[in-house]
Every structure is written in structure tokens, then in C-alpha cells.
Amino acid sequence: MERKWWKEEVVYQIYPRSFMDSNGDGIGDLQGIISKLDYLQELGIGIIWLSPVYQSPNDDNGYDISDYQSIMDDFGTMKDWEELLEEAHRRGIRLVMDLVVNHTSDEHAWFAESRCSKDHPKRDYYIWRPGRAGREPSNWVSFFSGSAWNYDEATEEYYLHLFSRKQPDLNWESEALRREIYRMMTWWLDKGIDGFRMDVINLISKDTEYPDVVSESESPYQWGGQYFMNGPRIHEFLQEMNREVLAKYDVMTVGEMPGATIEEAVKYTSRERNELNMVFQFEHMELDSGEDKWDVKPWKLRELKAVFEKWQTGLQGKGWNSLYLNNHDQPRMVSRFGHDGEFRVPSAKMLATFLHMQQGTPFIYQGEEIGMTNVRFPSIKDYQDIEIKNMYREKIEQGAEREKVMESIYVKGRDNARTPFQWDHTPHGGFTTGIPWIGVNPNYVTVNALQAQADQNSIYHYYRKLISLRKEHDIIVYGDFQMLIPDHEEIVAYTRTLDRQKLLVILNFFGGEPEWQPAWLAEQGFSRENSRLLIGNYPLDDNGPLPDSPFSLRPYEARVYLWEN
Structure with a gap:
């Protein structure tokens, strides 16, 4: 590799x-x-x-x-x-x-020029379309709720915005x-x-026909990801970007x-x-x-x-x-x-x-x-994220319970990270x-x-220790991966292999105390000899080899063992 x-x-x-x-x-x-x-x-x-x-x-x-x-x-x-x-x-x-570069602000100079006239040289920097039968060019929904199209009175056409109305999509066909x-x-x-x-x-890269999404849902706007995710020219555009720019730098x-x-x-x-x-x-x-x-x-x-x-x-x-x-x-x-x-x-x-x-x-x-x-x-007033605010307003208008909407925000809202x-x-x-x-x-x-x-x-x-170990052991970066016991409901375990080295990662994902079974390694060519504990999140009496008998994992315990032959 x-x-x-x-x-x-x-x-x-x-x-x-x-x-x-x-x-x-x-x-x-x-x-x-x-x-x-x-x-x-x-x-x-x-x-x-x-x-x-x-x-x-x-x-x-x-x-x-x-x-x-x-x-x-x-x-x-x-x-x-x-x-x-x-x-x-x-x-x-x-x-x-x-x-x-999927979109800019509607306050970008390119967009100001693009919207001023259908004949402007930068008109095709963005995606403009006339309406269909008195409505938007298609029934796509925005990531941030509502239509993905916004009507602009200056030229009497709609522009595409997969996100906020103030984030018009750029036209990569240009x-x-x-x-x-x-x-x-x-x-x-x-x-x-x-x-x-x-x-x-x-x-x-979008499907330039901008077709309607056919759906049995009664919602006026529908998810159109099949028409703009991994679109028809995406690889062509990225290869051109690499050729024209990225390949010239490390x-x-x-x-x-x-x-x-x-x-x-x-x-x-x-x-x-x-x-x-x-x-x-x-x-x-x-x-x-x-x-x-x-x-x-x-x-x-x-x-x-x-x-x-x-x-x-x-x-x-x-x-x-x-x-x-x-x-x-x-x-x-x-x-x-x-x-x-x-x-x-x-x-x-x-x-x-x-x-x-x-x-x-x-x-x-x-x-x-x-x-x-x-x-x-x-309070919803304490939140700043446009996605949260739009969702909250839409759900309340549809009759959802405030407490239920707030619970969703507590779990999934982007402001949790901000x-x-x-x-x-x-x-x-x-x-x-x-x-x-x-x-x-x-x-x-x-x-x-x-x-x-x-x-x-x-x-x-x-x-700090995890990052340090990565610099010390190539196996953590380049070793091959193999998942063990994929159906276990509490333990995650996987191995990494590089040349004559092996790693075993054992993780208890919950608060119980499940038991690790040595038999799970029987077909992996791991032996107790030459193994040592590389890192763990609980203190152990013995930082030496992997035990050769079953043992219980503590709540959320992590252990990583290294074999060097």
C-alpha cells in the first residue's frame, strides 16, 4: 500500500x-x-x-x-x-x-451579475429555469425544508438552491x-x-432535465437526491479539477x-x-x-x-x-x-x-x-442553526407537539456540536x-x-496516547482489517494485520459486562504468546498477554492487544 x-x-x-x-x-x-x-x-x-x-x-x-x-x-x-x-x-x-463550491451566497458578486439579466455572461454560473404550469421547475425539496427553487422577480425565473434560499447552486455545466x-x-x-x-x-453534477420526483406522498416537495447526488458528470468534473489544480500540489x-x-x-x-x-x-x-x-x-x-x-x-x-x-x-x-x-x-x-x-x-x-x-x-430561541429553525417552524405549523420536536433537536440538532x-x-x-x-x-x-x-x-x-501509537506502529495505519463476531449484540471486535504483526481490538459498546471468549480467535492464528496490551481504557493488573481463558469486560471497556513475531 x-x-x-x-x-x-x-x-x-x-x-x-x-x-x-x-x-x-x-x-x-x-x-x-x-x-x-x-x-x-x-x-x-x-x-x-x-x-x-x-x-x-x-x-x-x-x-x-x-x-x-x-x-x-x-x-x-x-x-x-x-x-x-x-x-x-x-x-x-x-x-x-x-x-x-456547490453553491455560493446570494450576495456573491457572481450571483448579483447572474440575476440582473438573462443575457448576462454570468447568467449560466447558476441554475436558472422558468416555472412549469405556474409552479416551480420541479418538486424537489431543499435540505433545509421547503422548495429547492426560489422565484426571482427581476428576470421572472427560478434559481435552484439545494440548501438555504440564500445559497444558490452553482452551475458546473458552465x-x-x-x-x-x-x-x-x-x-x-x-x-x-x-x-x-x-x-x-x-x-x-445534476440531471439537467430537473425532473419531478414521482411519489405517493402528499407533500408538495419531494426528495430528489437521485437527480443530484453522484450525478452524470461528477467524475468528469473531479478528474478535471485534479488535472487542472490538485495534481500540481502535494x-x-x-x-x-x-x-x-x-x-x-x-x-x-x-x-x-x-x-x-x-x-x-x-x-x-x-x-x-x-x-x-x-x-x-x-x-x-x-x-x-x-x-x-x-x-x-x-x-x-x-x-x-x-x-x-x-x-x-x-x-x-x-x-x-x-x-x-x-x-x-x-x-x-x-x-x-x-x-x-x-x-x-x-x-x-x-x-x-x-x-x-x-x-x-x-427554548427554540436559544438555537441558531437555520436547519433547526426551519424544521421547528414547519413541524409546529403541521401540528406537531413542541416537546416532541424539541426532543428531536436535543438528539440530532447541529447546534449540539456548535x-x-x-x-x-x-x-x-x-x-x-x-x-x-x-x-x-x-x-x-x-x-x-x-x-x-x-x-x-x-x-x-x-x-494523546492513541495519536502517539499511530505514529509508532505502521499496523495501525496500514494493517488489513477483519471484523470478528459481527452478530454479537454488545461487543465489537476486529483485527488488523500487517506482515508479521497483528492487532486485536476488543470493545464493550454498552454498560453491561459481557464475556470475551478465546474461542472467537481460534481461526485467526493468534496465540497468547508474544501478545501485549497496547492500550486500554481501564487499569489492568496485568498489562501483558491476552488471557487464555474467558473474561468479563467492564462497562464500555476497550482493550487493544499487539502481536509482534
Whole structure:
């Protein structure tokens, strides 16, 4: 397997609005990030993924960009950004920027020109269509509720917006538009960045007929993902992007790809096809969803194992996985897949072990490494996310009970991930000396970085060890993956193999005490000899070989054994 730096490092995602505020205005900023680079260096991460800091009206927290080559005033200046890049590089940390090119803000200069006249040269930079029979061009629903089309009186046509009305979709069918994007990407790469995380990049190619979705549902707007996810020209566009821009630099690329299958992901990430390095897939993020994201149902361990096994084995030797359980769009992983009460610490460590010992590049979302949890704000007025607000309004208008809607938000809302980073026990968790743009989780008094750094048994120090082990043992990066006991209802177990080395990962995903059976390893060629405990989230009397008799796992226990012959 080809060695690459982006396979061997651990990525840390920073959501700048919520990371650290340096000037007391309640909004995190670039100088705040700079002030915490030593913290990240001590953690051991090698790459920062910086969520958007570009100029934006902030309708969707910066994912609605009005100028790709300027910095949002809230975050600072281009000089601040250049200092961040220099200081990160000085510490051996690479910087990956968010690339948002499925859509822009409706306040972008391109859109202002595009909407002014049907004859303007930039008209085809966006997707404009006349209505059909007095209604929208198609019945597609937006990711953020309501129609995916908005009528514009200036030219009496509709523009497509798969997200907010203030986020018109770019028309990748336009060669001139693609050239503009490639010039912008080159400009950032020439400034010295180390790659791109590409926002919903597999949506850029649409079925240009924009057909109606046929459905028995009575809803006027329907999910049209089959017409814009992994669309007809997506691979052509990405290969062109690689050829024109990416191949000229030694960079990391990861594409956010809702609806991507294993087969598509192999195409996106195969070395021979020259598209991207890896993808973010969403299959495991949908295991607790019913008819939609807000229809919350319990997730099942067997299903979680099946998804990870499918992606691990499906890309093995063919592509590369990204490994994550939360990010800025998802709830906190310890609240979703672990236990954020009595067993918060061991379950957070167990989930980290689950991810970091698989094949792929691990992504840490800010606060994950100290076990930050979901939040329960008392009122819808306390929430800031446009997706939450739109959903709440729509559900209440349809007659849903407020309490039931709020429960869905408590479990799945994106603002769970966007509460300010909890640095210490002082007011607002040390995030700001002012009033934070969104409320701080009240548990900051006990869950914070200062406390975690002082406690050698904390989640933070466990993450440091996981990251350190990755740098010491190639098997953690490059070893082949094999799932064991896939039908077990409580235990996750898998092996990694590289040359003459073997790893065994044993994880108790719940609060019971299931028994590990040595017989489960009988056909794997593992013997008790030459094994040692590499890492575990509970103290053991004996850090030596794997026991050769059955033993009980403690609640949320994690153990990793290494064989070296």
C-alpha cells in the first residue's frame, strides 16, 4: 500500500465561530485559534481542517460564501489568516481549508451579475429555469425544508438552491464557472495551504432535465437526491479539477459525499482515477433515523458494525477511508453512541479506540477529545442553526407537539456540536470575556480542557496516547482489517494485520459486562504468546498477554492487544 502523509496523520476539525474568542465579541476568531495552537500540538494532531472563514453574510454559519478570497470580518483579517498558517506550519501542523463550491451566497458578486439579466455572461454560473404550469421547475425539496427553487422577480425565473434560499447552486455545466473555481483554488494553494475538505462535492453534477420526483406522498416537495447526488458528470468534473489544480500540489483532499456508495467511493478515491484522496460517507450517521433525520429511532450495534465492516473491507487496497463519529453537522458522539452520564469518560475513550484503530484517517471534532456532550437548551430561541429553525417552524405549523420536536433537536440538532469549546471552569467556559454567540453547555464547570489536561487519566490524555501509537506502529495505519463476531449484540471486535504483526481490538459498546471468549480467535492464528496490551481504557493488573481463558469486560471497556513475531 502506498504510503502518504495524509494517511498517517490525525485531523482536527476547527469550527472557528465556537473555538476561541480573542477580542471579547462572543465570536471565535483566527487569533483565538492561534492562541491555542500549542494545545493542539501537545495533543499530537498533524492536520487542521478549518471550517469556512471566508467572507459571508452568515446565513448558514459561513457555508454561504460571498467572497472566496476574503476573510469574514467576524474572524479577523487576511493577515491574521496568514499568521495562522505560518504558526501552524512552524509547529509541524498542516492546514486544510473548506472548499464550498456547490453553491455560493446570494450576495456573491457572481450571483448579483447572474440575476440582473438573462443575457448576462454570468447568467449560466447558476441554475436558472422558468416555472412549469405556474409552479416551480420541479418538486424537489431543499435540505433545509421547503422548495429547492426560489422565484426571482427581476428576470421572472427560478434559481435552484439545494440548501438555504440564500445559497444558490452553482452551475458546473458552465466551463467559464469551472475555470473561475480552479483559479480560486490555485490562489489558496499558492498561499501554502495543504489541501481541501470539499463541502457536499458530489452534488455539483445534476440531471439537467430537473425532473419531478414521482411519489405517493402528499407533500408538495419531494426528495430528489437521485437527480443530484453522484450525478452524470461528477467524475468528469473531479478528474478535471485534479488535472487542472490538485495534481500540481502535494495536498490532501476529502470530499463530503452524502449518498455515496462503496462502488462510487472506490471511483472517487482510487489512485488510478485521479479524483480525491478520501470521502466522508454518511451511512453510519443515518442508523438512528427513520423517515427523516428528525424521526429518531434507536441505533443497533449489529448495523453499526455492518456499516464499518462494509466500508473497511470495501475500500481496502482500492481507496482510503475517513474515520469520524461527529463533526459540525452531527451531534456529539459520546451522547449519540456512548454514555454522556455516569460512563462518559470510559465510553468516550472506547469510541475513540473504535475509530482510531481502524484503517483510514481519523478526524477529531473540536471538544471530542475532552468528552463534550450534547446540550439541552430550554427554548427554540436559544438555537441558531437555520436547519433547526426551519424544521421547528414547519413541524409546529403541521401540528406537531413542541416537546416532541424539541426532543428531536436535543438528539440530532447541529447546534449540539456548535456550542463554544469548554476551555476551563470560568464564565462561558473561558471561550470569551463577552456574551457568546450561542450558549455554552452548562456542564463546562466539570467538563473542560483545563481539568482534562491536569488529569492523567482523562479522555484528553487517552487521545494523546492513541495519536502517539499511530505514529509508532505502521499496523495501525496500514494493517488489513477483519471484523470478528459481527452478530454479537454488545461487543465489537476486529483485527488488523500487517506482515508479521497483528492487532486485536476488543470493545464493550454498552454498560453491561459481557464475556470475551478465546474461542472467537481460534481461526485467526493468534496465540497468547508474544501478545501485549497496547492500550486500554481501564487499569489492568496485568498489562501483558491476552488471557487464555474467558473474561468479563467492564462497562464500555476497550482493550487493544499487539502481536509482534
